[in-house]
Amino acid sequence: xxxxxxxxxxxxxxxxxxxxxxxxxxxxxxxxxxxxxxxxxxxxxxxxxxxxxxxxxxxxxxxxxxxxxxxxxxxxxxxxxxxxxxxxxxxxxxxxxxxxxxxxxxxxxxxxxxxxxxxxxxxxxxxxxxxxxxxxxxxxxxxxxxxxxxxxxxxxxxxxxxxxxxxxxxxxxxxxxxxxxxxxxxxxxxxxxxxxxxxxxxxxxxxxxxxxxxxxxxxxxxxxxxxxxxxxxxxxxxxxxxxxxxxxxxxxxxxxxxxxxxxxxxxxxxxxxxxxxxxxxxxxxxxxxxxxxxxxxxxxxxxxxxxxxxxxxxxxxxxxxxxxxxxxxxxxxxxxxxxxxxxxxx
Numbered sequence: 001x002x003x004x005x006x007x008x009x010x011x012x013x014x015x016x017x018x019x020x021x022x023x024x025x026x027x028x029x030x031x032x033x034x035x036x037x038x039x040x041x042x043x044x045x046x047x048x049x050x051x052x053x054x055x056x057x058x059x060x061x062x063x064x065x066x067x068x069x070x071x072x073x074x075x076x077x078x079x080x081x082x083x084x085x086x087x088x089x090x091x092x093x094x095x096x097x098x099x100x101x102x103x104x105x106x107x108x109x110x111x112x113x114x115x116x117x118x119x120x121x122x123x124x125x126x127x128x129x130x131x132x133x134x135x136x137x138x139x140x141x142x143x144x145x146x147x148x149x150x151x152x153x154x155x156x157x158x159x160x161x162x163x164x165x166x167x168x169x170x171x172x173x174x175x176x177x178x179x180x181x182x183x184x185x186x187x188x189x190x191x192x193x194x195x196x197x198x199x200x201x202x203x204x205x206x207x208x209x210x211x212x213x214x215x216x217x218x219x220x221x222x223x224x225x226x227x228x229x230x231x232x233x234x235x236x237x238x239x240x241x242x243x244x245x246x247x248x249x250x251x252x253x254x255x256x257x258x259x260x261x262x263x264x265x266x267x268x269x270x271x272x273x274x275x276x277x278x279x280x281x282x283x284x285x286x287x288x289x290x291x292x293x294x295x296x297x298x299x300x301x302x303x304x305x306x307x308x309x310x311x312x313x314x315x316x317x318x319x320x321x322x323x324x325x326x327x328x329x330x331x332x333x334x335x336x337x338x339x340x341x342x343x344x345x346x
Contacts, residue, residue, distance in 0.1 A: 004030035009071030010039040012162050017071050020287045031063040060087045073166050078103045085110050090117035092294050096176050101319045108308035117304040119294050120311035122184045126286035128278040129262050138191040143249035148227040153241035156233040169210045175318050179215045179231050184314040192222040198330040199321035207234035217321050
């Protein structure tokens with residue numbers, strides 16, 4: 001049985017979602033929404049039998065969709081989710097859920113009051129490199145974890161065709177558009193929550209972004225394990241750089257590309273040994289796995305993947321980092337969550 005989906009947003013990421021849904025064996029796009037006439041025309045050129053609307057209201061009134069895929073800029077998510085939940089639709093929304101923590105909390109509360117599933121598109125969790133890394137780290141295959149370092153360097157041209165343009169002018173673009181993925185992966189792969197964060201965000205003088213494109217943070221995991229993080233969208237070299245290294249009592253786990261290249265070494269080893277990984281197309285295969293789990297949760301009435309409450313933990317960490325940078329003080333997550341109405345997070 002095919003599940004009819006409403007695809008909201010037909011930009012770069014919306015096109016990827018259309019491709020993912022088209023390939024899904026048990027779902028189809030039954031209607032689509034985008035305010036841009038050019039985006040609607042491009043979608044109709046390949047999906048001529050699917051009704052496409054400029055606004056959300058006629059799409060909700062004129063179709064019998066069963067769930068929504070929300071692929072729009074985050075500043076509109078609260079009002080869009082309000083309408084979607086009122087229409088009785090479960091939602092899978094792209095991250096971040098909102099650009100204001102209180103708005104994100106409100107979206108999660110709305111979903112829970114309506115008894116509807118809410119998932120957030122933190123799809124990188126599904127990539128083989130992170131699944132394999134999580135298996136090693138949570139099993140302590142190299143002994144007790146001691147510390148870690150996560151470094152992500154890009155000179156990202158935010159004006160490039162195919163990229164969303166709103167990060168150029170949004171507050172905290174690196175933190176809320178990119179570091180949010182990294183913080184989520186740190187939580188996921190280590191299998192531990194973060195107890196505190198000490199952070200600084202800033203913008204290099206040459207940055208094309210209106211607000212801070214650099215994030216540096218010291219994250220303290222449960223058990224007192226420190227993780228040093230640095231991420232930039234405004235590096236001084238066009239060549240990208242990435243390394244995530246975790247040091248344990250009997251060796252290291254090292255990832256050298258964002259979506260691949262995972263290695264281990266015992267303490268006395270002279271060289272790293274590469275871990276074989278299943279092939280995957282980033283952004284497509286991981287999104288397809290997320291969609292599959294979301295659809296399964298609807299059919300089986302089981303908890304949705306990457307649910308709203310879980311996402312609030314990652315989003316709260318981002319906003320705690322922003323607060324730490326503004327105040328110059330370390331932020332304890334338990335206190336931050338309690339002060340922001342998140343004391344009941346699982």
